[in-house]
Amino acid sequence: MIRPLTPADAARYRAIRLEALVTHPEAFGSTFAREQEKTLAWFEERLTASDVFGAFIGGELVGSAGFRREDDAKTAHKGVLWGMYVRPQARKSGTGRLLVDAVAAHAAKRVEQLHLVVVSENQAALRLYAAAGFVEYGRGVKALKYNGRYYDEILMALFFDDSDATRPR
Numbered sequence: 335m336i337r338p339l340t341p342a343d344a345a346r347y348r349a350i351r352l353e354a355l356v357t358h359p360e361a362f363g364s365t366f367a368r369e370q371e372k373t374l375a376w377f378e379e380r381l382t383a384s385d386v387f388g389a390f391i392g393g394e395l396v397g398s399a400g401f402r403r404e405d406d407a408k409t410a411h412k413g414v415l416w417g418m419y420v421r422p423q424a425r426k427s428g429t430g431r432l433l434v435d436a437v438a439a440h441a442a443k444r445v446e447q448l449h450l451v452v453v454s455e456n457q458a459a460l461r462l463y464a465a466a467g468f469v470e471y472g473r474g475v476k477a478l479k480y481n482g483r484y485y486d487e488i489l490m491a492l493f494f495d496d497s498d499a500t501r502p503r
Contacts, residue, residue: 336436339388339398341378346395347386348377354398354419360480361453362417387436389420389429396424399433401441401448413445418459425458434466438492446495453478454486468492 339347355366380386389397397420403413415437420430441448451474452459464470468490476484 335390336387336432337390339381339386341381343388343395344374344377344381347381347388347398348372348374350395350398350419350421351377351417353421354417358419360478360483360485361456363478385437385440386417387433387440389424389433391424391427391429396421397429397433399437401437403444411446413441413448415441415448415450418450430459430462431466434462438466441492442494446493448492448494450490451477451487452490454488460488463490466492 352366352370355362355364355369359366385401387399387401388395397418399418400416401413402416404410415434418430418433420433424430438448448468450463450468452463454460454473469492470488470490472489474487474489477487478485
């Protein structure tokens with residue numbers, strides 16, 4: 335089951351978010367060190383101010399992904415899928431696709447485009463996003479640096495309003 339997370343889910347969200355930052359530190363812009371210091375109230379506020387979706391199996395939170403809309407006048411037609419993570423036991427079960435689809439359906443009512451970035455080495459995520467209709471439009475070379483190693487990011491977008499928006503102009 336996929337549903338929006340509420341402040342009542344803050345403890346579960348905090349746990350899965352910290353797990354994501356520990357197990358895949360190269361995949362996120364934030365760090366475990368930064369977020370482990372955040373209080374439960376901070377996570378409650380994040381769930382109040384943000385659109386974060388959770389994937390549940392048997393009542394356990396096994397995945398999460400967020401959506402935010404750009405707020406500048408010239409970029410308000412775009413949104414961002416951020417913080418995508420699925421626990422290992424729920425991978426290859428369709429949970430990731432359900433999360434992406436839920437965020438995309440939510441975004442389609444609010445924006446014309448949904449963007450994301452993914453570490454270039456994460457082939458499973460790249461396949462998932464491509465299967466959901468995202469197209470690559472760029473690469474951030476050495477976009478992240480963790481433990482002295484650089485990681486490229488692939489920039490991807492899903493266009494809701496123009497079926498040929500992915501064609502070069």
